[in-house]
Amino acid sequence: MNDALSPNPTTPPAGAAAPASASVPSTTPANARIIAITSGKGGVGKTFVSANLAAALTRRGHRVLVLDADLGLANLDVVLNLHPKVTLHDVFTGKAQLEDAVIKAPGGFSVLLAGSGMVEYSRLTPEVRNEFLNVIHTLAPRFDVVLLDTGAGISDVVLFSVSLAHEVLIVATPEPTSLTDAYAAIKVLATQQKRQHVRMVVNQAARPGDGRAITGQLQQVLDRFVTTDTGRPMRLIHVGDIPADTSVRDAVMRRQLLMLQMPGCPAALAVAQLANKVESTMLTPSPEGPGANRS
Ligand SMILES: Nc1ncnc2c1ncn2[C@@H]1O[C@H](COP(=O)(O)OP(=O)(O)OP(=O)(O)O)[C@@H](O)[C@H]1O
Numbered sequence: 001m002n003d004a005l006s007p008n009p010t011t012p013p014a015g016a017a018a019p020a021s022a023s024v025p026s027t028t029p030a031n032a033r034i035i036a037i038t039s040g041k042g043g044v045g046k047t048f049v050s051a052n053l054a055a056a057l058t059r060r061g062h063r064v065l066v067l068d069a070d071l072g073l074a075n076l077d078v079v080l081n082l083h084p085k086v087t088l089h090d091v092f093t094g095k096a097q098l099e100d101a102v103i104k105a106p107g108g109f110s111v112l113l114a115g116s117g118m119v120e121y122s123r124l125t126p127e128v129r130n131e132f133l134n135v136i137h138t139l140a141p142r143f144d145v146v147l148l149d150t151g152a153g154i155s156d157v158v159l160f161s162v163s164l165a166h167e168v169l170i171v172a173t174p175e176p177t178s179l180t181d182a183y184a185a186i187k188v189l190a191t192q193q194k195r196q197h198v199r200m201v202v203n204q205a206a207r208p209g210d211g212r213a214i215t216g217q218l219q220q221v222l223d224r225f226v227t228t229d230t231g232r233p234m235r236l237i238h239v240g241d242i243p244a245d246t247s248v249r250d251a252v253m254r255r256q257l258l259m260l261q262m263p264g265c266p267a268a269l270a271v272a273q274l275a276n277k278v279e280s281t282m283l284t285p286s287p288e289g290p291g292a293n294r295s
């Protein structure tokens with residue numbers, strides 16, 4: 001078996017919660033909790049959050065896979081400084097086995113990289129849909145958490161990858177353009193995917209408390225204009241803020257993982273806190289499978 005598909009060797013630190021699947025008998029393949037990390041506007045920090053949250057959850061003892069679901073403009077490989085021999089592109093074209101495309105990233109989690117040349121897959125054809133579903137169904141039982149690092153916006157590929165997730169984590173910055181685009185994305189998730197709630201992390205926050213205030217403002221707009229199919233307003237749940245921190249850019253420039261290189265910097269501490277919150281609120285297993293837990 002490919003090393004990246006074997007259980008993560010990291011021992012959870014003392015006091016860390018057990019993996020979400022720990023109570024499931026070993027004979028039953030436990031399905032991962034699938035979390036889509038998405039945004040309305042591009043460049044707000046989805047890939048940064050996906051990679052560093054994966055490292056933080058791995059430290060807490062979870063088996064984590066990050067799937068580069070941004071098929072057209074994948075760049076998780078760049079951020080992690082990985083040069084995969086086999087990518088999702090090779091799997092989609094039948095040139096390689098899925099097992100060989102899953103590799104270990106610095107930080108101990110597994111990744112499935114889209115690689116370059118996926119541009120033709122940035123349109124949602126029945127083939128892309130089937131390949132995607134096959135990848136998720138094959139890999140989900142082998143992990144506790146699958147993070148989907150999606151593209152930005154509301155294209156059909158983005159919405160399809162988000163539809164595979166139990167939970168949606170919207171990344172937004174405090175900029176008005178990011179917030180209006182986040183609103184548009186949330187509205188589509190309520191109407192098209194019948195979601196009752198989404199969660200939000202505010203990245204590049206200027207001051208502590210900014211994220212909660214912004215989430216509250218956005219909730220007020222949702223209360224007025226976005227009703228779910230149960231007749232209740234769409235709920236926006238604030239899960240944390242990550243401050244604007246020059247160390248993030250430094251880590252990206254050096255192609256290193258912030259959580260490994262500068263674990264004590266403000267942004268890394270915020271990601272560790274986010275992992276704590278994600279673990280306590282988003283990792284409860286759902287018996288119905290992907291996309292079902294939308295209340
Ligand atoms: N908390 C932060 N503080 C400072 N800079 C940040 C922070 N988060 C992200 N950045 C900067 O924003 C850049 C874009 O981040 P990232 O690539 O994660 O965004 P993205 O949402 O994945 O973009 P895309 O929509 O293109 O996929 C990073 O390279 C980094 O320089």
Ligand SMILES: [Mg+2]
Pocket residue numbers: 046047048070075149150
């Ligand atoms: Mg990205």
